[in-house]
Amino acid sequence: MQHEDFVTSIALSSDGKHIASGSDDKTVKIWDAELRGMVGGPLLGHEYAVASVAFSPDGKRIVSGSNDKSIRIWDVENQKMVGGPLLGHTDWVTSVAFSPNGKRVVSGSHDKSVRIWDVENQKMVGGPSLGHTRGVTSVAFSPDGKRVVSGSRDKSAGIWDVENQKVVGRPLLGHEYAVSSVTFSPDGKRIVSGSLDQSVRIWDVENQKMVGGPLLGHTDWVTSIAISPDGKHVVSGSHDKSVRIWDVENQKMVRGPSLGHTEWVTSVAFSPDGKRVVSGSQDKIVKIWEVQMQKM
Numbered sequence: 001m002q003h004e005d006f007v008t009s010i011a012l013s014s015d016g017k018h019i020a021s022g023s024d025d026k027t028v029k030i031w032d033a034e035l036r037g038m039v040g041g042p043l044l045g046h047e048y049a050v051a052s053v054a055f056s057p058d059g060k061r062i063v064s065g066s067n068d069k070s071i072r073i074w075d076v077e078n079q080k081m082v083g084g085p086l087l088g089h090t091d092w093v094t095s096v097a098f099s100p101n102g103k104r105v106v107s108g109s110h111d112k113s114v115r116i117w118d119v120e121n122q123k124m125v126g127g128p129s130l131g132h133t134r135g136v137t138s139v140a141f142s143p144d145g146k147r148v149v150s151g152s153r154d155k156s157a158g159i160w161d162v163e164n165q166k167v168v169g170r171p172l173l174g175h176e177y178a179v180s181s182v183t184f185s186p187d188g189k190r191i192v193s194g195s196l197d198q199s200v201r202i203w204d205v206e207n208q209k210m211v212g213g214p215l216l217g218h219t220d221w222v223t224s225i226a227i228s229p230d231g232k233h234v235v236s237g238s239h240d241k242s243v244r245i246w247d248v249e250n251q252k253m254v255r256g257p258s259l260g261h262t263e264w265v266t267s268v269a270f271s272p273d274g275k276r277v278v279s280g281s282q283d284k285i286v287k288i289w290e291v292q293m294q295k296m
Contacts, residue, residue, distance in 0.1 A: 001031050001038070001287075007280030009052045009267045013059035016272045018076070020062050021286050022050030028064050030076065031286065033271075033278075040079045045072055052095045056102045061119075063105050065093030071107050073119065083122045088115060095138045100145045104162075108136030114150050114160060129165045131158055138181045142205075143188045151179030157193050159205065169208050174201060181224045186231045190248075194222035200236050200246060212251045217244060224267045228274045235277050237265030243279050243289065260287055 003023035011020045018039065019031040027042035028050055048067035055062055061082065062074045070085035071093055091110035098105055104125065105117045113128035114136055134153035141148055147168065148160045156171040157179050177196035184191055190211065191203040199214035200222055220239035227234050233254070234246045242257035243265055263282035270277055277289045 001029075001036055001285065003027065003029065003284045003286075005049075005284060006263075006282040007266060007284060007286055008050060010269055010278050010280040010286055011054045011062075012269050012271055012278060013055045013076075014057055014272055015059055016276075018055075018059065019278055019286060019288075020053045020055060021280055022053040022064055023284075024049040026050060026066075028053055028062060028074065030062070030079070033288065036288075043074050043079055043081075045081055045085070046070065051093060054097045056098045056119075057100060058102060061098075061102075063096045063098060065096040065107055065109075067092040069093060069109075071096055071105065071117065073105070073122075086117050086122055086124075088124050088128070089113065091135070094136060097140050099141045099162075100143060104145075106139045106141060106148050108139040108150055110135035112136060112152075114139060114148060114158075114165075116148070116162060116165065126165050129160055129167075131160075131167050131171075132156070134178075137179060138183075140183045142184045143186060147184075147188075149182045149184060149191050151182040151193055153178040155179060155195075157182050157191065157203070159191070159208070172203050172208060172210075174210050174214075175199065177221075180222060183225060183227055185227055185248075186229060190227075190231070192225050192227055192234050194225040194236055196221040198222060198238070200225055200234060202234075202248065202251070215246050215251055215253070217253050217257070218242065220264075223265060226269045228270045229272055230274060233270075233274070235268045235270060237268040237279055237281075239264040241265060241281075243268060243277060245277070245291065255291065258289060260289075261285065 005024035132152040138151040175195040244256035261281035
């Protein structure tokens with residue numbers, strides 16, 4: 001499964017049947033996860049690199065964010081853009097995600113803002129939310145849709161209340177360099193972050209403190225992290241070209257390093273059943289790894 005340029009972001013549909021990938025080649029592609037072939041043609045419209053892609057919870061739509069400062073929503077079945085681009089960011093859109101009910105999209109940008117959009121009327125809801133002192137690199141909704149977590153080049157992660165779009169408590173501080181990727185655990189009680197300081201960290205949402213020590217092992221920037229559907233494992237991808245899986249409870253590496261990409265790993269995700277991991281890389285390729293068979 002290949003692009004013409006770097007693969008920047010990958011996502012899986014909720015049924016695990018499709019993979020979406022974004023690339024520096026300005027396209028979004030949809031792949032059949034079993035047959036490994038592209039479904040239809042590439043989704044065209046972005047004027048610059050696609051930085052982030054995500055499926056809606058029902059798998060019927062894909063949202064993409066781009067260096068062209070726009071956000072676009074695509075219909076998976078007819079592979080056409082739904083409405084016009086969502087405009088408002090004044091710099092690269094680095095990360096996008098659907099809310100759990102599919103009615104809203106959150107976006108983060110190098111313009112230091114987090115913005116929330118109404119999918120139906122395609123307008124920004126309140127905001128923008130300003131609090132980071134440098135560009136936002138990653139955003140994700142909590143499982144109940146009431147909060148958003150954001151990671152930033154300012155070395156921090158922030159938690160936002162979706163309704164009033166204000167910061168909840170204090171920033172999560174501990175990383176020594178930019179935070180590259182953030183996500184909530186399935187129960188919403190934990191946040192996981194990856195950083196250019198080569199570490200993965202786990203945080204308690206309620207007291208906003210780090211749980212245990214940093215997960216160490218990568219020898220270069222951690223670019224992407226994802227948590228398994230049961231919340232027991234974290235997968236990380238890195239500029240060291242490896243994919244690694246960590247046990248959340250004992251905070252030790254349990255799989256990897258998995259070496260198959262020839263360039264930086266830029267994006268990782270678990271399949272809905274937790275049995276596979278998908279990775280994207282600057283080698284222009286999307287790979288699928290069997291987790292339970294230990295063939296990573």
